[in-house]
Amino acid sequence: MANQTVSYLEVDRPTPECPVEVTLHALRGRWTTLVVRELLGGARTYSELAGALAVSDKVLADRLAQLVECGVVERSRVAGWPPRVSYALTPRGQALRGVLDALWEWGSHDCS
Amino acid sequence: MANQTVSYLEVDRPTPECPVEVTLHALRGRWTTLVVRELLGGARTYSELAGALAVSDKVLADRLAQLVECGVVERSRVAGWPPRVSYALTPRGQALRGVLDALWEWGSHDCS
DNA sequence: CAGAATCCGAGACGATACTG
DNA sequence: CAGTATCGTCTCGGATTCTG
Numbered sequence: 001m002a003n004q005t006v007s008y009l010e011v012d013r014p015t016p017e018c019p020v021e022v023t024l025h026a027l028r029g030r031w032t033t034l035v036v037r038e039l040l041g042g043a044r045t046y047s048e049l050a051g052a053l054a055v056s057d058k059v060l061a062d063r064l065a066q067l068v069e070c071g072v073v074e075r076s077r078v079a080g081w082p083p084r085v086s087y088a089l090t091p092r093g094q095a096l097r098g099v100l101d102a103l104w105e106w107g108s109h110d111c112s
Numbered sequence: 113m114a115n116q117t118v119s120y121l122e123v124d125r126p127t128p129e130c131p132v133e134v135t136l137h138a139l140r141g142r143w144t145t146l147v148v149r150e151l152l153g154g155a156r157t158y159s160e161l162a163g164a165l166a167v168s169d170k171v172l173a174d175r176l177a178q179l180v181e182c183g184v185v186e187r188s189r190v191a192g193w194p195p196r197v198s199y200a201l202t203p204r205g206q207a208l209r210g211v212l213d214a215l216w217e218w219g220s221h222d223c224s
Numbered sequence: 225c226a227g228a229a230t231c232c233g234a235g236a237c238g239a240t241a242c243t244g
Numbered sequence: 245c246a247g248t249a250t251c252g253t254c255t256c257g258g259a260t261t262c263t264g
Contacts (some may be wrong), residue, residue: 058248092262103214109207
């Protein structure tokens with residue numbers, strides 16, 4: 001995964017478009033990380049995701065479109081009937097695993 | 113920093129209150145990570161933060177209150193005149209450095 | 225100096241209804 | 245099956261004004 005030597009602190013000017021913002025923008029939305037988490041277990045169809053996540057169609061479709069646009073998820077139609085669509089993580093999406101682990105790590109400590 | 117062996121994938125049920133959500137909730141808001149980034153360089157007064165971040169008073173005050181509530185930032189009045197308030201990261205706040213580095217890492221790769 | 229109060233607009237969520 | 249359309253609600257952000 002390239003070089004890990006660059007630190008968040010080593011950049012001169014904090015702008016709203018810095019890499020940290022890019023990542024948070026990709027993960028934006030209450031259900032986004034849960035969708036990614038599902039797909040880390042392998043490709044899923046739309047209905048499988050809908051069944052696993054108890055989320056409305058609108059929100060699920062919105063988040064999937066967002067993830068596709070960010071290059072995290074790839075969408076593909078499955079031949080045959082009934083029509084199905086499969087969603088899978090791209091290599092870039094797979095790379096989110098480390099990010100989610102870091103978020104999990106910090107959030108699992110007590111706040112007291 | 114405790115054990116890093118737990119993975120985001122190893123948990124049974126994804127809930128809106130899982131640790132990942134805790135972290136994203138703490139970092140919620142466009143300016144939050146930039147405030148944390150400033151404080152990673154050491155304690156800052158309110159006006160120092162305001163000068164460095166070109167953000168409105170309302171938003172800055174909102175984000176600081178949020179970070180204090182999450183246990184990330186500690187607020188302390190400075191004696192003397194004019195009245196000043198100093199903000200500094202708690203140990204829990206310092207621990208965000210690794211999280212921000214992970215977010216930076218992922219976001220700095222091209223999407224193409 | 226360090227904010228609080230108020231008002232407005234944008235975006236995300238949620239439920240419901242409808243369609244290729 | 246896999247969405248889109250619509251509507252109401254809520255939170256965040258930005259600007260302005262005011263105060264201990």
